[in-house]
Structures are given as C-alpha cells and as structure tokens.
Amino acid sequence: MWQLGPRDEDALAAAWRAATPFPYVVLDDVVPTGDLMEVLDDEGVARYEAELFVFEASPPNGLAELRARFAEQLAPLLSRVTGRQVTRADMRAFAYRPGHYLLPHTDHQDGLERLLAYAYYLPSPEAPLGGELELYRCELENGEVVATEPATRIEPRPWRLVVFDVSAVSLHQVREVLGGLRISLAGWFYA
Amino acid sequence: MNLEELLATRSALIVPSGITARFAGFTRYALVDRGSYEWVDVPVDPRIGELVATHTGMRRQCIASRVIRLVPGDFILARHDTSPTGLEVVIDISPAPCAAEVHYRQHGQVFFRVPCEPGTAALVPRYPSVTSNHTYLSKLATVEVVRWVCLFA
Helix, strand or coil: CECCCCCCHHHHHHHHHHCCCCCEEEECCCCECCCHHHHHHCCCCEEEECCCEEEEECCCCCCHHHHHHHHHHHHHHHHHHHCCCCCEECCEEEEECCCCEEEEECCCCCCCCCCEEEEEEECCCCCCEECCEEEEEEEEECCEEEEEEEEEEECCCCCCEEEEECCCCCCEEECCEEECCEEEEEEEEEC | CCHHHHHHHCCCEEEECCCCCCCCCCEEECCCCCEEEEEEECCCCHHHHHHHHHHHCCCCCEEEEEEEEECCCCEECHHHCCCCCEEEEEEECCCCCEEEEEEEEECCEEEEEEEECCCEEEEEEECCCEEEEECCCCCCCCCCEEEEEEEEC
C-alpha cells in the first residue's frame, strides 16, 4: 500500500534527535500505491465525545488489514530513525469537522507500552482551517508539570506523516478545526 | 462511595438566582495539561448564602468564593479539580447563554450537567468521589463564560 522510496535516514534521525520540544519527525509525500480512500470508504465513523475531545472516528479495533500493512511497511524505517524498536501499530480513521478538537494530553499511560504516536493526514474534499498538531514544552519538578508552553505547530497536509515520541512530557493537542474537514489515520506504534 | 454520597449527589439541582455581577483583576491559569482559564478570588456575597438557605433549608458557611472566566479556546479538566467536600454553588454570570457546560462526575460517569444560562445557579453536593470539569469553549463562539463558584461547608 505504501512505497516510501529512498529517504535520507541519517537526516531523518538527526531531525528526530534535534526536534524540540520533544523528539518528532515529519515525512511528507507518504503516498499510497493503492486506493487508500476506497478502503476507508468502507469503514464507518461515529461521533465520539469526552472530556478531552470531540471528533468522528472509526471503531477502535477496525482497519485490521490496513494497520498491519502500515506497520509492516513503516516500522522498520521508524525503528532506524527513532531508535525505538517498533513492530506493530494500531490505527483509527478520524474526521474532524468544525468545532472538533483534542485537548492537550501526553498519550503516556503506564502499562500501555505506546512507544511512538503517529498522525497520517489524508486529502480532504475541503482543506481544514485549523486542526494543526501543536506540541508543548513542559517543565517538570518532581515529576509534576509546573509550566507548559506551545512550541511547535504542524499543519495537517495531505500525505504527511508525523511521528513523535510518547513520554510523560509529550504534551500535544489537535487545535480546534474552524472550517473544512481534517481527515487522518492515527494511532501508536508498539514493540 | 456510599449510599449517602450517591443519593446526595443525585440531589444536585439548578435554580433561578437572579444574581448578576461583574468582576475585574483576573489571573490567567495556563498549565494546559489541566486547564486554560482566568480566575479571581472575590469576597463572599450574602445573596448566595440566602440562595443556599432558601433551597436547602440550612444556613451554611461559605469557605471559598472564586470567579472563573473562560474565553473561546478555554477549558478546565477534571484532573485540575480538588474534589472538595461541601455544597458547591455555581452562579452563572455570563453575558449570554452559550454551548458550554460544567460536568460533574462520579467514578468517571457524568451525573450532572450545568449549562451556561445566565441568571441560574447550580447546587451540587461535593464528596471526594466527585470531580468536575468545565467543557471546552469553542473558538467559534463569540461570548465568554463567567461562573462564580462558591463552596459552602
């Protein structure tokens, strides 16, 4: 489904290590070879609303074949670039419409063993206004967050893959979508 | 949680307050893993004590009085809540109604929602098993939300 083509892995690894406020890397033009959108058309989405978010998404355990192929083709490269030895991934499809958001959180939970988080942005019939991935710089004292500051915004461009480290300081949010439609696949990579 | 707590929390109610007020001197809170809002501590107001006495049949002592203001993009998460014990009174003094709520939860389940309706007050029994969060105020909104939150012993 994805043929990544030649990439300068040393440059990607250097970008990962140098990234602030925590390690992340952006890969543009991760274009599928098959008709990904056709696969996703068969997957229903429902509205999810909780304290941290409002969005539409596919069921948590759906897209089994697609996520297996995604992990098979991306995990080796990401393991080399990030130094995190990952083999499998989960995946959900997300649709953010105007007023949808995901408030700041870290993705880190003891016992879940999430090593890398990813968001893979897809073409939209109406490009989103807002919906950027925003990364925060956190200051810790005795394990407690004592200061937070927005540090980086990453636009949701079609065929862009963003991968970032999961840790106690990987604070991030999806800024509210103010117009258009933001479509993505997202989830985590595991060992 | 015991049966007394369960029943008490289910007695939460919303009543007309007729209280309006304006405040200044807000401080912004911005540890965004917990919340994003403005606050100011203000003197206890006897009108709120009267409101509590009218609806509970008891005179209680106010032990905390804070005004919270949310502008578009703001929110307060449950992890920022201190889970106090007492009777919490939320007076809505917003300039206009809007799509924003306070949610009260017990063991993760929302049991009471307080809409943004100026001129109303919510009376909610608080126990350590109860947390609250102020829902995200959309940037598409054109108003601010102002809540006067008091705790009575």
